Amino acid sequence: MKNEFKFRIRLVYFFVSLLGIVLITRLFFIQVVRGDYYAKEANRQHFSLSAAGFDRGSIYFSEKSGRVISAATVKDGFQVVINPMDIKDSEAVYHEISTIINIDKNYFMERAGRKNDPYEVLAHRVDEDAAKKIKQLNIKGLSVFKEYWRYYPADNLASHVLGFVGYRGDELIGRYGLEAQYERVLERNSQKSSVNSFAEIFSDIKKIISGDPQEGDIVLTIEPTVQFMLEKEVNKIMEKYKGSLAGGIIINPKSGEILAMSTMPNFNPNFYSKVDDISVFVNPVVENVFEMGSIIKPLTLAAALNEGSIRPDTVYDDKGYMMFDSARVSNYDNKARGIVNMQEVLNQSLNTGAVFAMQKLGKEKFSEYMINYGFNEKTGIELPNEVNSKISNIIKNKRELEYATASFGQGIAITPIAMIKSLIGLANGGVIMQPYIVKEINIKGLKNKKTEPKIIRQVLKKETSEEISRMLANTVDKALLDGKYKMNNYTIAAKTGTAQIAKKEGGYYDNEYLHSFFGYAPAFDARFLTFLFIEKPQGVQYASHSLTIPFMNITKFLLNYYEVPPDR
Amino acid sequence: MTKVIKKISKSEKIRPAAFKLFLTAVFSLSVLYIYFVAAIITKTIDSEKKLKTISNKEEQNTELERKYIGFVGKLDADYARANNLVDYGEKIVYVARYNSITRR
Numbered sequence: 001m002k003n004e005f006k007f008r009i010r011l012v013y014f015f016v017s018l019l020g021i022v023l024i025t026r027l028f029f030i031q032v033v034r035g036d037y038y039a040k041e042a043n044r045q046h047f048s049l050s051a052a053g054f055d056r057g058s059i060y061f062s063e064k065s066g067r068v069i070s071a072a073t074v075k076d077g078f079q080v081v082i083n084p085m086d087i088k089d090s091e092a093v094y095h096e097i098s099t100i101i102n103i104d105k106n107y108f109m110e111r112a113g114r115k116n117d118p119y120e121v122l123a124h125r126v127d128e129d130a131a132k133k134i135k136q137l138n139i140k141g142l143s144v145f146k147e148y149w150r151y152y153p154a155d156n157l158a159s160h161v162l163g164f165v166g167y168r169g170d171e172l173i174g175r176y177g178l179e180a181q182y183e184r185v186l187e188r189n190s191q192k193s194s195v196n197s198f199a200e201i202f203s204d205i206k207k208i209i210s211g212d213p214q215e216g217d218i219v220l221t222i223e224p225t226v227q228f229m230l231e232k233e234v235n236k237i238m239e240k241y242k243g244s245l246a247g248g249i250i251i252n253p254k255s256g257e258i259l260a261m262s263t264m265p266n267f268n269p270n271f272y273s274k275v276d277d278i279s280v281f282v283n284p285v286v287e288n289v290f291e292m293g294s295i296i297k298p299l300t301l302a303a304a305l306n307e308g309s310i311r312p313d314t315v316y317d318d319k320g321y322m323m324f325d326s327a328r329v330s331n332y333d334n335k336a337r338g339i340v341n342m343q344e345v346l347n348q349s350l351n352t353g354a355v356f357a358m359q360k361l362g363k364e365k366f367s368e369y370m371i372n373y374g375f376n377e378k379t380g381i382e383l384p385n386e387v388n389s390k391i392s393n394i395i396k397n398k399r400e401l402e403y404a405t406a407s408f409g410q411g412i413a414i415t416p417i418a419m420i421k422s423l424i425g426l427a428n429g430g431v432i433m434q435p436y437i438v439k440e441i442n443i444k445g446l447k448n449k450k451t452e453p454k455i456i457r458q459v460l461k462k463e464t465s466e467e468i469s470r471m472l473a474n475t476v477d478k479a480l481l482d483g484k485y486k487m488n489n490y491t492i493a494a495k496t497g498t499a500q501i502a503k504k505e506g507g508y509y510d511n512e513y514l515h516s517f518f519g520y521a522p523a524f525d526a527r528f529l530t531f532l533f534i535e536k537p538q539g540v541q542y543a544s545h546s547l548t549i550p551f552m553n554i555t556k557f558l559l560n561y562y563e564v565p566p567d568r
Numbered sequence: 569m570t571k572v573i574k575k576i577s578k579s580e581k582i583r584p585a586a587f588k589l590f591l592t593a594v595f596s597l598s599v600l601y602i603y604f605v606a607a608i609i610t611k612t613i614d615s616e617k618k619l620k621t622i623s624n625k626e627e628q629n630t631e632l633e634r635k636y637i638g639f640v641g642k643l644d645a646d647y648a649r650a651n652n653l654v655d656y657g658e659k660i661v662y663v664a665r666y667n668s669i670t671r672r
Binding site: 005006009070075076153154224225228232557 | 573577583587590623627629630633634636637640641643644645
């Protein structure tokens with residue numbers, strides 16, 4: 001009995017030993033023979049993937065209904081790869097592949113001829129059907145691999161706002177626009193991001209503790225239908241007047257939410273590498289400054305009204321010009337109008353009237369208001385490379401000429417985004433709001449970060465805002481192209497600007513202008529404020545001729561699209 | 569361990585039961601191992617299929633969004649006129665009664 005038991009125990013020991021030998025042999029093969037392979041596989045779980053494993057957060061437009069539409073997403077497909085060392089008959093292989101995908105023969109032969117190279121990419125972004133057919137060919141040395149890339153379904157739409165993802169060295173990162181500004185939110189593959197779930201848990205805990213920005217998707221305030229409409233109008237302006245650039249912004253003056261932002265010429269971020277002149281990637285709405293001209297006049301008059309320095313019926317004697325030492329400041333047509341009131345200053349865009357209002361207000365107060373309008377600070381809009389406006393010549397300057405020219409928008413240079421930020425104060429009861437373009441950031445697994453409207457400062461009294469709106473509505477009803485574009489059932493407040501363009505060496509060009517136009521509707525309960533501009537338009541002198549019709553088209557569209565009830 | 573085995577091997581009552589328990593444990597562990605490995609493989613295959621379905625749906629979604637955006641871009645006044653939609657704006661009259669505005 002004892003011997004029988006001992007035999008059984010020895011049998012068990014034998015099988016356990018056999019199992020041990022099997023396991024040790026297996027371990028030897030795994031660790032020693034195939035150690036490198038498994039090390040790479042383990043690394044793939046913990047370290048960044050190549051472009052073949054590219055991933056990125058999405059950016060969305062938001063429709064008026066609240067539904068989101070992809071503005072930037074990740075698309076997948078396949079790349080076709082050959083190992084030239086394994087390709088025996090290049091002609092035959094080319095013949096087989098060319099029936100499935102379009103490849104230039106010279107290109108293929110050149111790649112297939114590189115016999116010292118084990119890896120050559122023949123085609124990118126091949127669809128699944130074609131990839132399946134290529135796989136089914138079962139040709140040695142011919143493979144397909146999955147690949148991912150950044151895709152912008154709307155092509156050129158809001159291209160300056162979105163930017164694009166491109167290579168900087170070996171790294172795929174956001175270049176320009178929101179892709180650059182929110183790189184750390186949108187990136188997915190940098191800094192050893194893991195795909196192994198256990199490693200991911202520790203990686204996420206580390207991020208939370210260290211306070212790193214969370215990965216997420218971005219929802220914009222941009223409404224795609226409104227954006228389309230604005231881009232069409234800006235494009236028509238460019239085509240008709242062949243300016244060097246044109247642009248527009250539509251904003252909700254009560255919240256600061258930007259509904260549309262467009263600049264022409266623009267580009268298709270899906271094909272950014274095909275752009276010849278990279279200056280097109282610059283967004284002039286935030287990166288360029290312009291002398292805006294007469295659209296500054298309502299700000300000057302509003303400041304003077306706010307201080308009680310003038311009233312709408314205050315009059316002055318317009319001689320057509322004013323002298324400041326040896327410098328002459330005149331109306332656009334050099335003509336004198338005699339005794340005119342402040343309404344006529346806006347209706348006829350009189351430079352002398354703006355200077356009069358500034359003088360009544362006083363240089364220091366005028367300077368203070370221009371600073372309070374936000375011209376001495378960046379807006380803080382969520383776009384990269386924003387520049388400061390230039391108003392240093394009206395800060396603690398003794399020369400009255402500088403203040404005089406600034407009162408009608410010359411001699412100071414403002415970014416379009418800073419301009420619209422100041423103008424919304426006229427439309428919404430005198431409040432300067434923070435303009436913003438990012439509505440929400442959807443963080444993975446955590447609470448979303450929503451942008452709330454932010455009041456920067458109250459710059460005008462509510463009554464002043466109403467008064468200036470009344471005056472601007474009067475300008476549209478009676479003066480803008482002789483009141484031809486008055487809308488019977490809606491009050492529209494608007495002003496044009498035709499500014500001379502400064503030379504680098506000083507002085508101004510004779511026949512080069514910046515045309516600008518801003519307006520809001522309904523005038524006393526503004527839902528939208530639109531700002532348009534075109535630099536160096538050809539074949540037209542005044543902004544009223546170039547920008548009135550596009551502005552009215554945009555305003556009519558917005559009033560209908562958002563079903564705004566009539567206000568008169 | 570050796571002392572325990574020796575003690576068990578000396579005991580007439582415990583020895584058979586211990587041996588049966590040992591064999592049962594080996595058998596159960598083998599069955600559990602095969603079950604879990606099979607379950608992992610099945611789940612992985614299922615997960616791969618689902619990921620592929622999700623990827624296909626996302627691709628369809630991207631394509632549909634692209635078409636939708638393309639269509640939205642066409643909708644303007646020129647498109648409406650080309651489709652014989654008439655502007656009735658001139659025929660609309662707004663009537664104010666008391667504090668409300670209605671459209672006739």
